[in-house]
Amino acid sequence: MSPEKSAFLRERHPLIFSATKQSHPHAPFSYWGLQCGDGWAGLLDDLCRQLQCETAENGAPQVVALQVKEKFGAIRFYAADLAARQRNLVQAAEAASKTTCETCGAPGALIDGLWVKTRCTAHAAD
Ligand SMILES: [Zn+2]
Numbered sequence: 107m108s109p110e111k112s113a114f115l116r117e118r119h120p121l122i123f124s125a126t127k128q129s130h131p132h133a134p135f136s137y138w139g140l141q142c143g144d145g146w147a148g149l150l151d152d153l154c155r156q157l158q159c160e161t162a163e164n165g166a167p168q169v170v171a172l173q174v175k176e177k178f179g180a181i182r183f184y185a186a187d188l189a190a191r192q193r194n195l196v197q198a199a200e201a202a203s204k205t206t207c208e209t210c211g212a213p214g215a216l217i218d219g220l221w222v223k224t225r226c227t228a229h230a231a232d
Pocket of ligand 1: 208209210
């Protein structure tokens with residue numbers, strides 16, 4: 107993810123994106139941050155807002171992202187101690203990523219090539 111989009115998300119969700127090498131030395135997020143394309147920034151923003159809402163309003167645990175990456179064309183969001191409703195939100199975001207271009211955020215589809223990825227027609231060759 108570009109530094110600009112990454113900074114935007116970290117600023118908006120400082121508690122979720124709080125893992126550091128000191129606090130979480132075994133979490134990939136501490137070292138590599140957000141490992142996916144800018145096209146999924148909006149989807150991640152929505153997910154984090156909903157996860158934080160569960161914490162603030164329903165007493166769910168504070169989510170701390172341990173790894174956020176692309177795998178098999180979909181987003182993977184790993185965190186410890188997710189409540190059931192938070193797990194459902196993560197699963198919904200993973201499902202939504204399969205129809206969202208990872209490059210630009212436009213509607214897209216899974217493309218099966220050398221690697222499976224999710225792209226719109228304009229970015230199919232990316
Ligand atoms: Zn695209």
